Amino acid sequence: MQQERNEIPEPGSAYGEPLLSLAGAAKTFGPVVALADGTVEIRAGEIHALVGENGAGKSTLVKILAGLHHPDSGDFRLSGEPVHFKNVAESKAAGISVIYQEPTLFPDLTVAENIFIGRQPKGRSRLISRTQMRRQAAELFQRLGVPIDPSRVAEGLSIADQQIIEIAKAISLDAKVLVMDEPTAALSGVEVDRLFAVARSLRDKGTGILFISHRFDEVFDLCDRITVMRDGRYIATHRTADVTVAHIVREMVGRDIGTLFPKAEAEIGHTVLKVDRLSRSGVFRDISFEVRSGGIVALAGLVGAGRTEVARAVFGIDAYDSGQIQVEGKPFKARDPQAAIAAGLGFVPEDRRKQGLVMNLSVARNVTLTLRNKFVTAGLINGGKERAAAEEWSKRLQVKAGSQEHAVSTLSGGNQQKVVLAKWLATDPKLLIIDEPTRGIDVGTKSEVHRLISDLAGRGIAILMISSELPEVLGMADRVLVMREGRITAQFDRADANPESVMHAATSPAGVME
């Protein structure tokens, strides 16, 4: 174990002993390897950045630190002592506090009550002493230099204030290690500055901070060291002063892409979907793009960039405020999925279990759910025709199910996804929206799904794909649109798109690139 820790480049002497070290931690969920080699070392008095693409294993690593997941293997030490957390409470008690992107305070309790929940200071009568609680909370905020009234209720506080309260809670717990999981995602500029000031003052008092962010400007501004992860593995740790943004991005995405995702050449035809200046206040703005028959357009970007929201508006699940959507030159009714389906759209949603399938219905019923109205004679469903269609489509997509009558919940993730694809293909769509086509699907089946999508494009179906997996985007798409914070920030043709440029457009404010 000693050797493994020595692999991390030794930073300057300004750093102290490692407070926390995790080496070679692995975590699998069934066949899915979420983390293959989780390695990170946090020293007292440093702010340490953890960066990587979506799905690189950062969240799993954080959950191991938080005590939510138990690693299958690996060495986890706090101040040199090996630890095995059974639950979150043990991790907290050992001095690790995690602050999530969206804190979950109890809205009806006061700020002070939220900080001291479960360990309220008691007065002489052995009852909760509110005065003492308020005083201690006020002291905490004074130390942090943030004016928040401890006696107000948590409801209505900004996310920034809620994070500060979580930090105050962590300090009151004597946290030695503070983990901040994308804390700035929902903050404005001033709020970010305040959060950074708090983080720096904690660092100067000897707290070790792990900072997870997709924003390189912040990472380079705030952090002392950077650890890069890719595909569930530790790649490298650098001192911030020694590296450039470009170098980090290369390490995050460096991978052989072409071989994994074969997109067959397809003839690009007429415009199928035309979206013009689509806007929804607070969600996305001025979204314009076209998808042509036989073409695959990918919406790339980080989770929360507004990609799914655009697709939902196009398909009529959600409303939009302004703009136009046309299929083959014809507009259709907004906010009505039935109209979208009639216009020739299909939607394979990101959450198969909740949105894509009715899990307790049979394979056949799921496949024909989109065709409910097609096999009707005199108002009644023609069972024979329905079964025949279900069988035909399951066969075409090679759905591996014991029987058409088995509930889809008994199938593997990849086969479930094929059922979702089958039910939309059966409607003979002109355009298929596919949101995260291979999420939760094992590697073997992934390429099968990719081949299927490429095949559909080859048959002249226009495809709008949303994917958080960069290799998938670059391997499959004829055109890549990158979204960031509700806007399209960059567009690339297949030939021009490369991991660095797409990642940059997704993470950095305009202009930072050069």
Next chain:
Amino acid sequence: MSETTTPGSAPADVPVADSTKPLAIEPKGRTGAARILGSRDAITIYALLAFLVFAAIAIPRFASPVTTGFLLLDVIPVLLIAMPMTLIIVTGEIDLSVASIAGLTSALMGVLWAGGLDIWLVMALCLLAGIGAGMFNGFLIAVLGLPSLAVTIGTLALFRGLALVVIGDNAVANFPKPLTAFFTSKLGATGIPTVMVGVVLIVLFFGILLHFTPFGRGLYAMGYSKEAANFVGINVARSKFWLYLASGAVSALAGIYWTLRYTSARSDNASGLELAVIAAVLLGGVSIFGGKGTIPGVVAGVLLIGCLNYALRLGRVSDVVLITVTGLLLIFSVVAPSIGSAVREWQHVRRVRRSFSQGTSTDKVH
């Protein structure tokens, strides 16, 4: 259960015979039949048949046309209301105001008849009132999106209160003799009430609606996941609105039936009936969480509770015991599926383990 291991244990035929396999009679017929014969609602039907055989042998006077007649007459209101209730519970919602709607229509019927209107007009107006009450529920639940439990607890009190406002403490009993006689008349010597013809038609209507129409397919999808239903273009709000409207209409029919069968229009007619209906629906295998259930199962559930009650009454068992038995049955019907799924889970785990040893070679074929 062991036949379901076939797909795992037959590695060679999968790629070649993928298409023919579902068509081959053997696996499909077996799994299909096993599924139907072993399903939750089929169990209720077995229970009903077993009880009928037992009662016919063990309870004197049970197997007679008189029994059939009274039993069915008693069961009709529950059976009627259970139909729309099944559809509503399949979508994951509930309607607790049904008995109050029946009470309200009964009260209205008394007042309008006493006011000198033609009896057919009275009945038509009562039906409209029920539809109106159902639309009110539907508006609050489907259009405004309020939770159905809260809304219908409210309208349960509201409609009952309106019934009291309409008719007060009075009772109206002088309905036309031929009509009330018709409502208790039997089809020849069979003992089957004449009105059963209409009831059967309504049951068939709802059965076909749920099991053989696109609308019915949509209800199951909604019951499992409203979002998934939305994604395939099912109009969730509109479907729910129609269900509550239908529930109001059928409750009104039950109210009219109740009034004429007992020749009495009172504000407290059919009170508490909603619980009997929900008990029967759940006993019939409908999941209170939505997404599961069939009309045949519910019909069996309604008849099973009806028969039990009637048999116990023949045995001069007191009403307290009747209510206790109904309560126990209800609890059993809710607990049974959990036990069932626990057993199935255990079987599944065992099957997966077993196919694992044989299945490793299967995977390589694909």
